[in-house]
Amino acid sequence: MPIKVRLTVMNFVQFFIWGAWLISLGGYMGSQLNFSGLQIGSVYSTMGIASVCMPGLLGIVADRWVNAERVFAVAHFIAAGALIAATKVADFQTFYILMLINSLFYMPTLALSNSVCYNVLTRKGFDVVKAFPPIRVWGTVGFIVAMWIVDLLGWTKSTGQLYLAAGAGLFLGCYAFTVPPSPPFLGETREKSLASSLGLDAFVLFKEKNTALFFIFSLLLGAALQITNAFGGPFLDDFKATYPDSFGVQHPNLLLSISQISETFFILLIPFFLTRFGIRKVILFSIFAWVLRFGLFGLGNPDDRLYLLVLSMIIYGMAFDFFNISGSLYVEKVAEPKIRSSAQGLFMIMTNGFGAIIGGYGSGWVVDHFTSTMGIRDWPSIWFTFSGYALVLAVLFLLVFRDRRIETASASIPS
Incomplete structure:
Protein backbone atom coordinates (compact mmCIF):
# COMPACT_ATOMS: atom_id res chain seq x y z
CA MET A 1 0.00 0.00 0.00
CA PRO A 2 1.46 3.44 -0.94
CA ILE A 3 2.80 5.36 2.04
CA LYS A 4 0.44 8.30 1.49
CA VAL A 5 -2.55 5.97 1.61
CA ARG A 6 -1.24 4.35 4.80
CA LEU A 7 -0.81 7.74 6.48
CA THR A 8 -4.27 8.79 5.23
CA VAL A 9 -5.79 5.75 6.95
CA MET A 10 -3.94 6.68 10.15
CA ASN A 11 -5.29 10.24 10.08
CA PHE A 12 -8.81 9.05 9.25
CA VAL A 13 -8.93 6.71 12.24
CA GLN A 14 -7.17 9.22 14.53
CA PHE A 15 -10.04 11.68 14.22
CA PHE A 16 -12.71 9.00 13.81
CA ILE A 17 -11.98 8.08 17.43
CA TRP A 18 -12.61 11.63 18.59
CA GLY A 19 -15.68 12.15 16.43
CA ALA A 20 -17.31 9.03 17.82
CA TRP A 21 -17.89 10.64 21.23
CA LEU A 22 -16.81 14.30 21.38
CA ILE A 23 -20.09 15.79 20.14
CA SER A 24 -22.53 13.24 21.56
CA LEU A 25 -21.06 12.40 24.98
CA GLY A 26 -22.71 15.42 26.61
CA GLY A 27 -26.11 14.07 25.61
CA TYR A 28 -25.28 10.65 27.04
CA MET A 29 -24.03 12.12 30.33
CA GLY A 30 -27.09 14.34 30.67
CA SER A 31 -29.85 11.92 29.69
CA GLN A 32 -28.47 8.56 30.84
CA LEU A 33 -26.14 9.41 33.73
CA ASN A 34 -28.10 12.46 34.93
CA PHE A 35 -24.96 14.57 35.34
CA SER A 36 -25.38 18.29 36.04
CA GLY A 37 -24.16 20.98 33.67
CA LEU A 38 -21.09 21.59 35.81
CA GLN A 39 -20.29 17.86 35.83
CA ILE A 40 -20.65 17.62 32.05
CA GLY A 41 -18.46 20.69 31.60
CA SER A 42 -15.82 19.31 33.95
CA VAL A 43 -15.59 16.07 31.96
CA TYR A 44 -14.97 18.08 28.80
CA SER A 45 -12.38 20.18 30.65
CA THR A 46 -10.24 17.05 31.05
CA MET A 47 -9.09 17.63 27.47
CA GLY A 48 -7.83 21.04 28.51
CA ILE A 49 -6.01 19.59 31.52
CA ALA A 50 -4.36 17.01 29.29
CA SER A 51 -3.42 19.62 26.67
CA VAL A 52 -1.44 21.69 29.18
CA CYS A 53 1.34 19.19 29.75
CA MET A 54 0.90 15.73 28.21
CA PRO A 55 1.68 16.54 24.53
CA GLY A 56 5.00 18.03 25.66
CA LEU A 57 5.83 15.15 28.00
CA LEU A 58 5.08 12.36 25.51
CA GLY A 59 6.77 14.45 22.82
CA ILE A 60 9.94 14.44 24.90
CA VAL A 61 9.76 10.63 25.16
CA ALA A 62 9.32 10.34 21.37
CA ASP A 63 12.07 12.88 20.65
CA ARG A 64 14.67 11.37 22.98
CA TRP A 65 14.13 7.70 23.77
CA VAL A 66 11.31 5.75 22.02
CA ASN A 67 10.09 5.65 18.43
CA ALA A 68 7.19 8.08 17.96
CA GLU A 69 4.91 5.46 16.40
CA ARG A 70 5.39 3.20 19.46
CA VAL A 71 4.58 5.99 21.91
CA PHE A 72 1.58 6.77 19.70
CA ALA A 73 0.41 3.13 19.79
CA VAL A 74 0.75 2.67 23.56
CA ALA A 75 -1.07 5.95 24.21
CA HIS A 76 -3.99 4.76 22.09
CA PHE A 77 -4.12 1.42 23.91
CA ILE A 78 -4.36 3.16 27.29
CA ALA A 79 -6.91 5.71 26.06
CA ALA A 80 -9.08 2.96 24.57
CA GLY A 81 -8.91 0.96 27.81
CA ALA A 82 -10.15 3.98 29.75
CA LEU A 83 -13.11 4.40 27.36
CA ILE A 84 -14.09 0.74 27.74
CA ALA A 85 -13.92 1.04 31.52
CA ALA A 86 -16.06 4.21 31.37
CA THR A 87 -18.91 2.23 29.80
CA LYS A 88 -19.23 0.21 33.03
CA VAL A 89 -19.68 3.08 35.49
CA ALA A 90 -22.45 5.56 36.22
CA ASP A 91 -21.13 7.60 39.16
CA PHE A 92 -19.57 10.94 38.31
CA GLN A 93 -16.28 10.64 40.19
CA THR A 94 -15.24 7.35 38.59
CA PHE A 95 -16.45 8.41 35.16
CA TYR A 96 -14.52 11.67 35.46
CA ILE A 97 -11.28 9.88 36.42
CA LEU A 98 -11.59 7.45 33.49
CA MET A 99 -12.28 10.24 30.99
CA LEU A 100 -9.33 12.17 32.44
CA ILE A 101 -7.09 9.14 31.81
CA ASN A 102 -8.48 8.91 28.28
CA SER A 103 -7.75 12.59 27.65
CA LEU A 104 -4.25 12.39 29.15
CA PHE A 105 -3.31 9.74 26.59
CA TYR A 106 -5.50 10.62 23.60
CA MET A 107 -4.76 14.35 23.36
CA PRO A 108 -0.97 13.84 22.91
CA THR A 109 -1.66 11.52 19.97
CA LEU A 110 -2.95 14.50 17.97
CA ALA A 111 0.56 15.96 17.95
CA LEU A 112 2.25 12.57 17.68
CA SER A 113 0.17 11.73 14.61
CA ASN A 114 1.49 14.86 12.89
CA SER A 115 5.02 14.06 14.03
CA VAL A 116 4.88 10.54 12.58
CA CYS A 117 3.49 11.84 9.28
CA TYR A 118 6.13 14.57 8.98
CA ASN A 119 8.90 12.13 9.82
CA VAL A 120 7.78 9.43 7.38
CA LEU A 121 7.07 11.82 4.52
CA THR A 122 10.45 13.52 4.98
CA ARG A 123 12.29 10.20 5.03
CA LYS A 124 10.47 9.13 1.88
CA GLY A 125 11.51 12.32 0.09
CA PHE A 126 8.11 14.07 -0.08
CA ASP A 127 7.56 17.82 0.22
CA VAL A 128 5.71 17.92 3.57
CA VAL A 129 4.02 21.28 2.86
CA LYS A 130 2.40 19.87 -0.27
CA ALA A 131 1.93 16.23 0.76
CA PHE A 132 0.52 16.57 4.29
CA PRO A 133 -2.62 18.76 3.87
CA PRO A 134 -4.39 16.29 1.52
CA ILE A 135 -3.61 13.56 4.06
CA ARG A 136 -4.75 15.60 7.07
CA VAL A 137 -8.08 16.57 5.53
CA TRP A 138 -9.12 12.91 5.77
CA GLY A 139 -8.92 13.31 9.54
CA THR A 140 -11.84 15.74 9.35
CA VAL A 141 -13.65 13.27 7.09
CA GLY A 142 -13.07 10.54 9.68
CA PHE A 143 -14.48 12.77 12.42
CA ILE A 144 -17.65 13.39 10.38
CA VAL A 145 -18.06 9.73 9.40
CA ALA A 146 -17.85 8.68 13.07
CA MET A 147 -20.52 11.23 14.02
CA TRP A 148 -22.82 9.93 11.29
CA ILE A 149 -22.30 6.28 12.28
CA VAL A 150 -23.09 7.03 15.93
CA ASP A 151 -26.21 8.93 14.90
CA LEU A 152 -27.54 6.44 12.34
CA LEU A 153 -26.98 3.51 14.72
CA GLY A 154 -28.84 5.36 17.48
CA TRP A 155 -25.84 5.52 19.83
CA THR A 156 -25.91 9.25 20.64
CA LYS A 157 -27.38 8.50 24.08
CA SER A 158 -25.68 5.15 24.74
CA THR A 159 -22.31 3.59 25.50
CA GLY A 160 -22.13 2.43 21.89
CA GLN A 161 -20.23 5.62 21.05
CA LEU A 162 -17.55 4.79 23.62
CA TYR A 163 -17.22 1.20 22.41
CA LEU A 164 -16.89 2.43 18.82
CA ALA A 165 -14.17 4.93 19.79
CA ALA A 166 -12.34 2.32 21.89
CA GLY A 167 -12.45 -0.25 19.09
CA ALA A 168 -11.04 2.25 16.63
CA GLY A 169 -8.35 3.21 19.17
CA LEU A 170 -7.26 -0.41 19.62
CA PHE A 171 -7.15 -0.86 15.86
CA LEU A 172 -5.07 2.30 15.40
CA GLY A 173 -2.68 1.24 18.17
CA CYS A 174 -2.01 -2.01 16.30
CA TYR A 175 -1.93 -0.26 12.92
CA ALA A 176 0.74 2.19 14.15
CA PHE A 177 3.27 -0.65 14.39
CA THR A 178 2.94 -1.20 10.62
CA VAL A 179 3.96 2.32 9.54
CA PRO A 180 7.64 3.08 8.85
CA PRO A 181 9.58 3.80 12.06
CA SER A 182 10.06 7.32 13.41
CA PRO A 183 13.12 6.96 15.67
CA PRO A 184 14.23 9.56 18.23
CA PHE A 185 16.39 12.41 17.00
CA LEU A 186 19.92 12.60 18.32
CA GLY A 187 22.05 15.64 19.00
CA GLU A 188 20.22 18.95 19.40
CA THR A 189 16.92 17.37 20.50
CA ARG A 190 18.56 15.58 23.42
CA GLU A 191 20.24 18.80 24.51
CA LYS A 192 17.02 20.82 24.74
CA SER A 193 15.93 21.69 28.24
CA LEU A 194 12.71 20.42 29.75
CA ALA A 195 11.34 23.98 29.79
CA SER A 196 12.09 24.37 26.09
CA SER A 197 10.49 21.04 25.21
CA LEU A 198 7.31 22.01 27.08
Whole structure:
Protein backbone atom coordinates (compact mmCIF):
# COMPACT_ATOMS: atom_id res chain seq x y z
CA MET A 1 0.00 0.00 0.00
CA PRO A 2 1.46 3.44 -0.94
CA ILE A 3 2.80 5.36 2.04
CA LYS A 4 0.44 8.30 1.49
CA VAL A 5 -2.55 5.97 1.61
CA ARG A 6 -1.24 4.35 4.80
CA LEU A 7 -0.81 7.74 6.48
CA THR A 8 -4.27 8.79 5.23
CA VAL A 9 -5.79 5.75 6.95
CA MET A 10 -3.94 6.68 10.15
CA ASN A 11 -5.29 10.24 10.08
CA PHE A 12 -8.81 9.05 9.25
CA VAL A 13 -8.93 6.71 12.24
CA GLN A 14 -7.17 9.22 14.53
CA PHE A 15 -10.04 11.68 14.22
CA PHE A 16 -12.71 9.00 13.81
CA ILE A 17 -11.98 8.08 17.43
CA TRP A 18 -12.61 11.63 18.59
CA GLY A 19 -15.68 12.15 16.43
CA ALA A 20 -17.31 9.03 17.82
CA TRP A 21 -17.89 10.64 21.23
CA LEU A 22 -16.81 14.30 21.38
CA ILE A 23 -20.09 15.79 20.14
CA SER A 24 -22.53 13.24 21.56
CA LEU A 25 -21.06 12.40 24.98
CA GLY A 26 -22.71 15.42 26.61
CA GLY A 27 -26.11 14.07 25.61
CA TYR A 28 -25.28 10.65 27.04
CA MET A 29 -24.03 12.12 30.33
CA GLY A 30 -27.09 14.34 30.67
CA SER A 31 -29.85 11.92 29.69
CA GLN A 32 -28.47 8.56 30.84
CA LEU A 33 -26.14 9.41 33.73
CA ASN A 34 -28.10 12.46 34.93
CA PHE A 35 -24.96 14.57 35.34
CA SER A 36 -25.38 18.29 36.04
CA GLY A 37 -24.16 20.98 33.67
CA LEU A 38 -21.09 21.59 35.81
CA GLN A 39 -20.29 17.86 35.83
CA ILE A 40 -20.65 17.62 32.05
CA GLY A 41 -18.46 20.69 31.60
CA SER A 42 -15.82 19.31 33.95
CA VAL A 43 -15.59 16.07 31.96
CA TYR A 44 -14.97 18.08 28.80
CA SER A 45 -12.38 20.18 30.65
CA THR A 46 -10.24 17.05 31.05
CA MET A 47 -9.09 17.63 27.47
CA GLY A 48 -7.83 21.04 28.51
CA ILE A 49 -6.01 19.59 31.52
CA ALA A 50 -4.36 17.01 29.29
CA SER A 51 -3.42 19.62 26.67
CA VAL A 52 -1.44 21.69 29.18
CA CYS A 53 1.34 19.19 29.75
CA MET A 54 0.90 15.73 28.21
CA PRO A 55 1.68 16.54 24.53
CA GLY A 56 5.00 18.03 25.66
CA LEU A 57 5.83 15.15 28.00
CA LEU A 58 5.08 12.36 25.51
CA GLY A 59 6.77 14.45 22.82
CA ILE A 60 9.94 14.44 24.90
CA VAL A 61 9.76 10.63 25.16
CA ALA A 62 9.32 10.34 21.37
CA ASP A 63 12.07 12.88 20.65
CA ARG A 64 14.67 11.37 22.98
CA TRP A 65 14.13 7.70 23.77
CA VAL A 66 11.31 5.75 22.02
CA ASN A 67 10.09 5.65 18.43
CA ALA A 68 7.19 8.08 17.96
CA GLU A 69 4.91 5.46 16.40
CA ARG A 70 5.39 3.20 19.46
CA VAL A 71 4.58 5.99 21.91
CA PHE A 72 1.58 6.77 19.70
CA ALA A 73 0.41 3.13 19.79
CA VAL A 74 0.75 2.67 23.56
CA ALA A 75 -1.07 5.95 24.21
CA HIS A 76 -3.99 4.76 22.09
CA PHE A 77 -4.12 1.42 23.91
CA ILE A 78 -4.36 3.16 27.29
CA ALA A 79 -6.91 5.71 26.06
CA ALA A 80 -9.08 2.96 24.57
CA GLY A 81 -8.91 0.96 27.81
CA ALA A 82 -10.15 3.98 29.75
CA LEU A 83 -13.11 4.40 27.36
CA ILE A 84 -14.09 0.74 27.74
CA ALA A 85 -13.92 1.04 31.52
CA ALA A 86 -16.06 4.21 31.37
CA THR A 87 -18.91 2.23 29.80
CA LYS A 88 -19.23 0.21 33.03
CA VAL A 89 -19.68 3.08 35.49
CA ALA A 90 -22.45 5.56 36.22
CA ASP A 91 -21.13 7.60 39.16
CA PHE A 92 -19.57 10.94 38.31
CA GLN A 93 -16.28 10.64 40.19
CA THR A 94 -15.24 7.35 38.59
CA PHE A 95 -16.45 8.41 35.16
CA TYR A 96 -14.52 11.67 35.46
CA ILE A 97 -11.28 9.88 36.42
CA LEU A 98 -11.59 7.45 33.49
CA MET A 99 -12.28 10.24 30.99
CA LEU A 100 -9.33 12.17 32.44
CA ILE A 101 -7.09 9.14 31.81
CA ASN A 102 -8.48 8.91 28.28
CA SER A 103 -7.75 12.59 27.65
CA LEU A 104 -4.25 12.39 29.15
CA PHE A 105 -3.31 9.74 26.59
CA TYR A 106 -5.50 10.62 23.60
CA MET A 107 -4.76 14.35 23.36
CA PRO A 108 -0.97 13.84 22.91
CA THR A 109 -1.66 11.52 19.97
CA LEU A 110 -2.95 14.50 17.97
CA ALA A 111 0.56 15.96 17.95
CA LEU A 112 2.25 12.57 17.68
CA SER A 113 0.17 11.73 14.61
CA ASN A 114 1.49 14.86 12.89
CA SER A 115 5.02 14.06 14.03
CA VAL A 116 4.88 10.54 12.58
CA CYS A 117 3.49 11.84 9.28
CA TYR A 118 6.13 14.57 8.98
CA ASN A 119 8.90 12.13 9.82
CA VAL A 120 7.78 9.43 7.38
CA LEU A 121 7.07 11.82 4.52
CA THR A 122 10.45 13.52 4.98
CA ARG A 123 12.29 10.20 5.03
CA LYS A 124 10.47 9.13 1.88
CA GLY A 125 11.51 12.32 0.09
CA PHE A 126 8.11 14.07 -0.08
CA ASP A 127 7.56 17.82 0.22
CA VAL A 128 5.71 17.92 3.57
CA VAL A 129 4.02 21.28 2.86
CA LYS A 130 2.40 19.87 -0.27
CA ALA A 131 1.93 16.23 0.76
CA PHE A 132 0.52 16.57 4.29
CA PRO A 133 -2.62 18.76 3.87
CA PRO A 134 -4.39 16.29 1.52
CA ILE A 135 -3.61 13.56 4.06
CA ARG A 136 -4.75 15.60 7.07
CA VAL A 137 -8.08 16.57 5.53
CA TRP A 138 -9.12 12.91 5.77
CA GLY A 139 -8.92 13.31 9.54
CA THR A 140 -11.84 15.74 9.35
CA VAL A 141 -13.65 13.27 7.09
CA GLY A 142 -13.07 10.54 9.68
CA PHE A 143 -14.48 12.77 12.42
CA ILE A 144 -17.65 13.39 10.38
CA VAL A 145 -18.06 9.73 9.40
CA ALA A 146 -17.85 8.68 13.07
CA MET A 147 -20.52 11.23 14.02
CA TRP A 148 -22.82 9.93 11.29
CA ILE A 149 -22.30 6.28 12.28
CA VAL A 150 -23.09 7.03 15.93
CA ASP A 151 -26.21 8.93 14.90
CA LEU A 152 -27.54 6.44 12.34
CA LEU A 153 -26.98 3.51 14.72
CA GLY A 154 -28.84 5.36 17.48
CA TRP A 155 -25.84 5.52 19.83
CA THR A 156 -25.91 9.25 20.64
CA LYS A 157 -27.38 8.50 24.08
CA SER A 158 -25.68 5.15 24.74
CA THR A 159 -22.31 3.59 25.50
CA GLY A 160 -22.13 2.43 21.89
CA GLN A 161 -20.23 5.62 21.05
CA LEU A 162 -17.55 4.79 23.62
CA TYR A 163 -17.22 1.20 22.41
CA LEU A 164 -16.89 2.43 18.82
CA ALA A 165 -14.17 4.93 19.79
CA ALA A 166 -12.34 2.32 21.89
CA GLY A 167 -12.45 -0.25 19.09
CA ALA A 168 -11.04 2.25 16.63
CA GLY A 169 -8.35 3.21 19.17
CA LEU A 170 -7.26 -0.41 19.62
CA PHE A 171 -7.15 -0.86 15.86
CA LEU A 172 -5.07 2.30 15.40
CA GLY A 173 -2.68 1.24 18.17
CA CYS A 174 -2.01 -2.01 16.30
CA TYR A 175 -1.93 -0.26 12.92
CA ALA A 176 0.74 2.19 14.15
CA PHE A 177 3.27 -0.65 14.39
CA THR A 178 2.94 -1.20 10.62
CA VAL A 179 3.96 2.32 9.54
CA PRO A 180 7.64 3.08 8.85
CA PRO A 181 9.58 3.80 12.06
CA SER A 182 10.06 7.32 13.41
CA PRO A 183 13.12 6.96 15.67
CA PRO A 184 14.23 9.56 18.23
CA PHE A 185 16.39 12.41 17.00
CA LEU A 186 19.92 12.60 18.32
CA GLY A 187 22.05 15.64 19.00
CA GLU A 188 20.22 18.95 19.40
CA THR A 189 16.92 17.37 20.50
CA ARG A 190 18.56 15.58 23.42
CA GLU A 191 20.24 18.80 24.51
CA LYS A 192 17.02 20.82 24.74
CA SER A 193 15.93 21.69 28.24
CA LEU A 194 12.71 20.42 29.75
CA ALA A 195 11.34 23.98 29.79
CA SER A 196 12.09 24.37 26.09
CA SER A 197 10.49 21.04 25.21
CA LEU A 198 7.31 22.01 27.08
CA GLY A 199 7.20 25.41 25.41
CA LEU A 200 7.81 27.31 28.65
CA ASP A 201 10.63 29.42 27.25
CA ALA A 202 8.06 31.16 25.04
CA PHE A 203 6.61 32.87 28.12
CA VAL A 204 9.18 35.58 27.45
CA LEU A 205 6.67 36.86 24.88
CA PHE A 206 4.49 38.11 27.74
CA LYS A 207 6.98 40.93 28.26
CA GLU A 208 5.60 42.67 25.16
CA LYS A 209 2.17 44.28 25.72
CA ASN A 210 0.42 43.37 22.48
CA THR A 211 1.67 39.80 22.47
CA ALA A 212 0.59 39.37 26.10
CA LEU A 213 -2.86 40.73 25.20
CA PHE A 214 -3.08 38.31 22.30
CA PHE A 215 -2.37 35.30 24.52
CA ILE A 216 -4.91 36.51 27.09
CA PHE A 217 -7.56 36.79 24.35
CA SER A 218 -6.48 33.33 23.14
CA LEU A 219 -7.21 31.93 26.59
CA LEU A 220 -10.57 33.73 26.89
CA LEU A 221 -11.68 32.75 23.39
CA GLY A 222 -10.43 29.20 23.91
CA ALA A 223 -13.06 28.96 26.61
CA ALA A 224 -15.71 29.13 23.87
CA LEU A 225 -14.35 26.22 21.85
CA GLN A 226 -15.80 23.36 23.90
CA ILE A 227 -19.17 24.90 24.76
CA THR A 228 -21.20 23.51 21.87
CA ASN A 229 -19.20 20.28 21.92
CA ALA A 230 -20.34 19.73 25.49
CA PHE A 231 -23.87 21.10 25.34
CA GLY A 232 -25.00 20.91 21.70
CA GLY A 233 -26.32 17.39 22.27
CA PRO A 234 -28.17 18.11 25.55
CA PHE A 235 -29.63 21.26 23.95
CA LEU A 236 -31.20 19.32 21.07
CA ASP A 237 -32.25 16.47 23.35
CA ASP A 238 -34.31 18.86 25.49
CA PHE A 239 -36.58 19.51 22.49
CA LYS A 240 -37.81 15.91 22.54
CA ALA A 241 -40.88 16.97 24.54
CA THR A 242 -41.92 19.76 22.17
CA TYR A 243 -40.58 18.58 18.79
CA PRO A 244 -40.07 14.80 19.20
CA ASP A 245 -40.21 14.05 15.47
CA SER A 246 -37.99 16.92 14.30
CA PHE A 247 -34.78 16.23 12.40
CA GLY A 248 -32.55 17.77 15.07
CA VAL A 249 -34.01 15.63 17.84
CA GLN A 250 -34.02 12.43 15.78
CA HIS A 251 -30.55 12.97 14.29
CA PRO A 252 -28.58 15.40 16.50
CA ASN A 253 -25.16 14.27 15.27
CA LEU A 254 -26.12 14.70 11.62
CA LEU A 255 -27.20 18.27 12.35
CA LEU A 256 -24.15 19.07 14.47
CA SER A 257 -21.80 17.54 11.87
CA ILE A 258 -22.55 20.49 9.57
CA SER A 259 -20.11 22.40 11.80
CA GLN A 260 -17.26 20.08 10.84
CA ILE A 261 -18.25 20.13 7.17
CA SER A 262 -18.19 23.93 7.35
CA GLU A 263 -14.61 23.82 8.65
CA THR A 264 -13.35 22.29 5.42
CA PHE A 265 -15.09 25.04 3.41
CA PHE A 266 -13.78 27.97 5.44
CA ILE A 267 -10.23 26.61 5.41
CA LEU A 268 -10.29 27.22 1.65
CA LEU A 269 -11.39 30.85 2.20
CA ILE A 270 -8.65 31.73 4.69
CA PRO A 271 -5.98 32.76 2.12
CA PHE A 272 -8.44 35.22 0.52
CA PHE A 273 -9.47 36.78 3.85
CA LEU A 274 -5.94 37.01 5.20
CA THR A 275 -4.63 38.62 2.02
CA ARG A 276 -7.50 41.08 1.78
CA PHE A 277 -8.00 42.01 5.45
CA GLY A 278 -4.87 41.00 7.39
CA ILE A 279 -4.46 38.97 10.56
CA ARG A 280 -6.01 41.37 13.08
CA LYS A 281 -9.29 41.77 11.20
CA VAL A 282 -9.57 38.04 10.50
CA ILE A 283 -9.22 37.34 14.22
CA LEU A 284 -11.92 39.95 14.86
CA PHE A 285 -14.20 38.28 12.27
CA SER A 286 -13.70 35.03 14.16
CA ILE A 287 -14.75 36.51 17.50
CA PHE A 288 -17.88 38.09 15.99
CA ALA A 289 -18.63 34.72 14.37
CA TRP A 290 -18.74 33.22 17.89
CA VAL A 291 -21.30 35.90 18.83
CA LEU A 292 -23.50 34.71 15.96
CA ARG A 293 -22.78 31.05 16.62
CA PHE A 294 -24.22 31.20 20.13
CA GLY A 295 -26.89 33.81 19.37
CA LEU A 296 -28.42 31.71 16.59
CA PHE A 297 -28.52 28.72 18.93
CA GLY A 298 -30.51 30.87 21.35
CA LEU A 299 -32.99 31.88 18.63
CA GLY A 300 -33.34 28.53 16.87
CA ASN A 301 -35.12 25.26 17.39
CA PRO A 302 -35.02 21.94 15.50
CA ASP A 303 -38.46 22.47 13.92
CA ASP A 304 -39.68 25.71 12.32
CA ARG A 305 -36.42 27.52 13.14
CA LEU A 306 -34.11 24.74 12.03
CA TYR A 307 -32.58 27.10 9.46
CA LEU A 308 -31.16 29.22 12.30
CA LEU A 309 -29.41 26.19 13.77
CA VAL A 310 -28.05 25.24 10.34
CA LEU A 311 -26.77 28.79 9.88
CA SER A 312 -25.08 28.57 13.27
CA MET A 313 -23.37 25.35 12.19
CA ILE A 314 -22.10 27.01 9.00
CA ILE A 315 -20.77 30.03 10.90
CA TYR A 316 -18.83 27.68 13.20
CA GLY A 317 -16.33 27.08 10.39
CA MET A 318 -15.40 30.77 10.38
CA ALA A 319 -15.41 31.01 14.18
CA PHE A 320 -13.09 28.03 14.64
CA ASP A 321 -10.78 28.08 11.62
CA PHE A 322 -10.23 31.83 11.31
CA PHE A 323 -8.99 32.19 14.86
CA ASN A 324 -6.85 29.07 15.02
CA ILE A 325 -5.03 29.67 11.74
CA SER A 326 -4.73 33.46 11.89
CA GLY A 327 -3.69 33.21 15.55
CA SER A 328 -1.01 30.71 14.63
CA LEU A 329 0.24 33.04 11.89
CA TYR A 330 0.36 35.95 14.34
CA VAL A 331 2.53 33.90 16.70
CA GLU A 332 4.77 32.97 13.78
CA LYS A 333 5.27 36.66 12.93
CA VAL A 334 6.02 37.98 16.42
CA ALA A 335 8.17 35.16 17.85
CA GLU A 336 11.91 35.02 17.28
CA PRO A 337 12.97 32.03 15.14
CA LYS A 338 14.64 30.24 18.04
CA ILE A 339 11.41 30.09 20.08
CA ARG A 340 8.79 29.77 17.33
CA SER A 341 8.06 26.12 18.03
CA SER A 342 7.72 26.86 21.73
CA ALA A 343 5.53 29.87 20.95
CA GLN A 344 3.17 27.72 18.89
CA GLY A 345 3.04 25.27 21.79
CA LEU A 346 2.18 28.11 24.15
CA PHE A 347 -0.61 29.22 21.80
CA MET A 348 -2.11 25.72 21.93
CA ILE A 349 -1.74 25.58 25.72
CA MET A 350 -3.60 28.87 26.12
CA THR A 351 -6.47 27.94 23.78
CA ASN A 352 -6.88 24.16 24.08
CA GLY A 353 -5.39 23.93 27.57
CA PHE A 354 -6.22 26.66 30.06
CA GLY A 355 -8.95 28.07 27.82
CA ALA A 356 -10.71 24.71 27.55
CA ILE A 357 -10.50 24.22 31.32
CA ILE A 358 -12.09 27.60 32.00
CA GLY A 359 -14.67 26.99 29.28
CA GLY A 360 -15.60 23.56 30.60
CA TYR A 361 -16.19 24.63 34.17
CA GLY A 362 -17.55 28.08 33.29
CA SER A 363 -20.09 26.84 30.75
CA GLY A 364 -21.21 24.13 33.16
CA TRP A 365 -21.83 26.75 35.82
CA VAL A 366 -23.87 28.87 33.38
CA VAL A 367 -25.99 25.88 32.36
CA ASP A 368 -26.68 25.00 36.00
CA HIS A 369 -27.47 28.64 36.81
CA PHE A 370 -30.24 28.64 34.20
CA THR A 371 -31.57 25.20 35.20
CA SER A 372 -34.66 25.12 37.40
CA THR A 373 -35.10 22.90 40.43
CA MET A 374 -37.27 20.70 38.18
CA GLY A 375 -34.30 20.17 35.85
CA ILE A 376 -35.69 22.40 33.06
CA ARG A 377 -32.98 24.37 31.26
CA ASP A 378 -33.58 27.89 29.94
CA TRP A 379 -31.57 27.38 26.77
CA PRO A 380 -32.16 30.84 25.19
CA SER A 381 -30.73 32.51 28.31
CA ILE A 382 -27.81 30.06 28.32
CA TRP A 383 -26.89 30.69 24.67
CA PHE A 384 -27.42 34.46 24.90
CA THR A 385 -25.08 34.51 27.92
CA PHE A 386 -22.38 32.80 25.87
CA SER A 387 -23.09 35.14 22.94
CA GLY A 388 -22.80 38.16 25.23
CA TYR A 389 -19.49 36.85 26.52
CA ALA A 390 -18.14 36.60 22.97
CA LEU A 391 -19.48 40.09 22.16
CA VAL A 392 -17.62 41.58 25.13
CA LEU A 393 -14.42 39.88 23.91
CA ALA A 394 -14.97 41.26 20.39
CA VAL A 395 -15.43 44.83 21.62
CA LEU A 396 -12.42 44.62 23.94
CA PHE A 397 -10.26 43.13 21.19
CA LEU A 398 -11.30 45.92 18.82
CA LEU A 399 -10.48 48.60 21.39
CA VAL A 400 -7.28 47.38 23.04
CA PHE A 401 -5.44 45.12 20.59
CA ARG A 402 -3.42 47.05 18.03
CA ASP A 403 -0.11 45.63 16.90
CA ARG A 404 1.74 47.59 14.23
CA ARG A 405 3.64 44.48 13.23
CA ILE A 406 0.43 43.09 11.68
CA GLU A 407 -1.78 46.18 11.39
CA THR A 408 -1.07 46.77 7.73
CA ALA A 409 0.66 43.55 6.79
CA SER A 410 -1.18 40.88 4.86
CA ALA A 411 -0.50 37.20 5.39
CA SER A 412 0.22 34.52 2.88
CA ILE A 413 -0.10 30.77 3.06
CA PRO A 414 2.05 28.36 1.04
CA SER A 415 0.07 26.77 -1.76
